[in-house]
Amino acid sequence: MTTPRERYRAQVRAEIKEKAWEQIAASGAPGLSLNAIAKQLGMTGPALYRYFASRDELITELIREAYGSLETAVDAAGETGPAGLAGALRTWALADRQRYFLMYGTPVPGYHAPEDTRETARRIMARLVAACAQAGPGAEARALRFWTRLHGVLSLELAGHFAGMDLDPAELYAAEVRSLEQPELP
Amino acid sequence: MTTPRERYRAQVRAEIKEKAWEQIAASGAPGLSLNAIAKQLGMTGPALYRYFASRDELITELIREAYGSLETAVDAAGETGPAGLAGALRTWALADRQRYFLMYGTPVPGYHAPEDTRETARRIMARLVAACAQAGPGAEARALRFWTRLHGVLSLELAGHFAGMDLDPAELYAAEVRSLEQPELP
DNA sequence: AGCTTCAGTGATAGGGTCTAACGCATGACG
DNA sequence: CGTCATGCGTTAGACCCTATCACTGAAGCT
Incomplete structure (x- = not known):
């Protein structure tokens, strides 16, 4: 059971993340500004710290979401084999290139992804291995x-x-997808 | 003939870029701070604007240098064929990963590389094509x-x-280098 | 109805880029 | 060799940013 406060809180958090995604799509992760997001939501900057401890934490949350959305995209590709999976990956990536780069782009020295995203990455990899198993x-x-x-x-x-x-x-x-379907010589 | 002024200017520009590379290696391109560089060189922030019109222009110059250094690395690999070239590329990349990501990492929406780096990229590609020509x-x-x-x-x-x-x-x-040496089936 | 919790505010500290006006040394030139 | 212009580096300040703090007022809960 969720209280009204909790529902409101979740709602605002979602709105913040939505605006954050728009900003990232428009100007990349370094261009993300909490102040600008707050202004768009009709509040002042410091208010956002009720919902995210810091700018980094917000970005981390977005990275989490990115991994999650890739996982569901890969899951949705289901049993279509390596080629189907490759297609799903490409359309997912083209839908939001900055989202792709949030996961696979330039790493920030000193930043370490939280453990749960690494787990998601492992699950995605497992899916990939499963898809490849039926190809040889x-x-x-x-x-x-x-x-x-x-x-x-x-x-x-x-x-x-x-x-x-x-x-x-x-x-x-x-x-490249075709190249992956044929066996590799040692 | 270079005047003393010109020599001094070139010297300071070089020192700025050197410190900039250190900062980028330590905290990535978004973490590069003109103020911090100036402090390291014993001057105040605005002084750097005598040497670079803006932070972006400094970064652009670093990107130019990165392309240049990759080109010389590739040239130095000479006629060692695809495998030698691949090895040179990897050691060059490992020497400074942020330099690699400056060229091939997350793109900034709206930023367009200057024409001369694109020309350098073409020359590097031509070298690569030449190396591949002798392999089939x-x-x-x-x-x-x-x-x-x-x-x-x-x-x-x-x-x-x-x-x-x-x-x-x-x-x-x-x-992967081995995979590139064998002919590809259509 | 009263009390507690908490969202959002303004003020403030400290960082950043970048512009503008100003001193001052250095190189250039008659 | 003296004068003068060039241009380097300074401070001040406008305008961003993140982040903290004390406070207000409303909403939810008992």
Whole structure:
């Protein structure tokens, strides 16, 4: 049973995170400003500290959400095999590139992700291994290659490094997916 | 012929960039502070604006330097073929991970790299294509795979995503290098 | 009805970027 | 060699930011 206070609190927390996502999409994580969020919600800056202990904690919470949403996206791909999973990953990433970079982008020296996101990461990896198991032997190694190769194409595409290169990122991505379906020579 | 003024100016600019690199290595690009740099050099914050028009311009200059240093690293690898080039890339990246992420990390929405760094990037890519040409047909496609696959492993390693996974990043990297040496099935 | 809890406020400290006006030394030049 | 302009570095200040603190007032609870 939730009290009215708790419901209100959850509501405001959700609104803060929503505005935070908008700001991050617009100007990246370093551009996120608690003051600006508060203003958008019609309150003053310090009020937000009722809901998040610090700016870092808010960002950590967003990272948590990002991991969670990737997990549900991967789960939703279900038993569609490696190719289906790869497709789901790409559409998920393209839906919000800054969300992708929040997880896989430039690390902040000294920052360590909380343990629960690392657990989520492990679960996602397990899903990946399971999907690769039905495509041949050596599921772990296959899943690892899957991850690194797709991340390679995806992160470069999302960062805009293919701009002006007369190249279709989707095709490049698809080619890597195909490369993962055939067995690797030692 | 350089005047004393010019020499002094170049010297101070170099010192600023040196301290900037130290700060970036220690706390990432968002943590770079002109005030802190000025203090380290024994002057006050505004003095730095004699040397760089803005914080962004200083960072842009560092990005330029990063591209330049990667180009010289790649050039130094010379005619050692794809494998040698891959090794040079990895040691260059490991030498300063934040430098790598300055080039290939999270992009800032709205920021566009200056044209000369894009030219440097093209030259580096040309080197890569040349190295791949001696390893078989389809040099461009091969070079592209080379780039995306190595970046995939390297960026995940540098960001610490392999931590606690009981896995040797160097071996993973080497495996990808091997994968690039064999011809790809369509 | 009274009391407690807590959301939101303004004030304040301390940091950042960046502009503007000002002293002052140094190099340039007649 | 003396004069003068160039330009380096300063302080002051505008305007951001995060974060803390004491306080007010309303809402919920007993």
